[in-house]
Amino acid sequence: MPRLLRRVLLDSPVSRAGCTFATTVALCYGAPLSIGKIHRVDGMWVLRGLPKWAFSRGGTCVGRVYLTSNNVSGAVLRHELVHVRQWERYGMLFPLLYTLAGRDAHTNRFEIEAGLEDGGYVRRMTKPGSKSGATPPAATDGAGQPQQAAPQLSRPRTPLRPPHWG
Numbered sequence: 001m002p003r004l005l006r007r008v009l010l011d012s013p014v015s016r017a018g019c020t021f022a023t024t025v026a027l028c029y030g031a032p033l034s035i036g037k038i039h040r041v042d043g044m045w046v047l048r049g050l051p052k053w054a055f056s057r058g059g060t061c062v063g064r065v066y067l068t069s070n071n072v073s074g075a076v077l078r079h080e081l082v083h084v085r086q087w088e089r090y091g092m093l094f095p096l097l098y099t100l101a102g103r104d105a106h107t108n109r110f111e112i113e114a115g116l117e118d119g120g121y122v123r124r125m126t127k128p129g130s131k132s133g134a135t136p137p138a139a140t141d142g143a144g145q146p147q148q149a150a151p152q153l154s155r156p157r158t159p160l161r162p163p164h165w166g
């Protein structure tokens with residue numbers, strides 16, 4: 001893409017206007033269908049309680065709106081916030097570019113950028129050699145005094161969440 005076109009279309013007033021338009025459409029579409037909690041996370045509207053037919057996979061990000069039934073873990077919201085950033089960068093080009101990137105999330109560059117683990121497309125990786133239930137090294141308060149034991153930080157081995165579009 002030529003530099004001038006890139007400057008006009010990407011991360012620009014044009015792209016943000018497109019994102020705002022998509023946000024407006026998504027709110028008008030999703031809010032009446034939402035029977036769950038509606039709240040904002042870092043500027044992203046999260047509309048819960050939508051019927052399954054109203055979004056793709058586990059949830060759909062349109063503009064600054066995340067439409068879902070109840071797929072709202074911290075990891076998923078972190079993933080969706082990256083998609084919001086993609087919408088802001090590409091504006092109304094984003095749906096086209098996303099589609100061209102392919103339906104397979106594992107090779108779709110936008111899903112890869114948003115994080116396949118956070119999006120529930122791949123299992124969380126554990127560090128090689130790590131053992132579940134291993135005790136982490138004792139933390140100190142800087143004066144050599146051990147602090148209260150930190151909570152176990154190993155990642156849960158939960159089944160894959162349903163994937164989602166966008």
Ligand SMILES: [Zn+2]
Nearest residue numbers: 114119165166
């Ligand atoms: Zn995604």
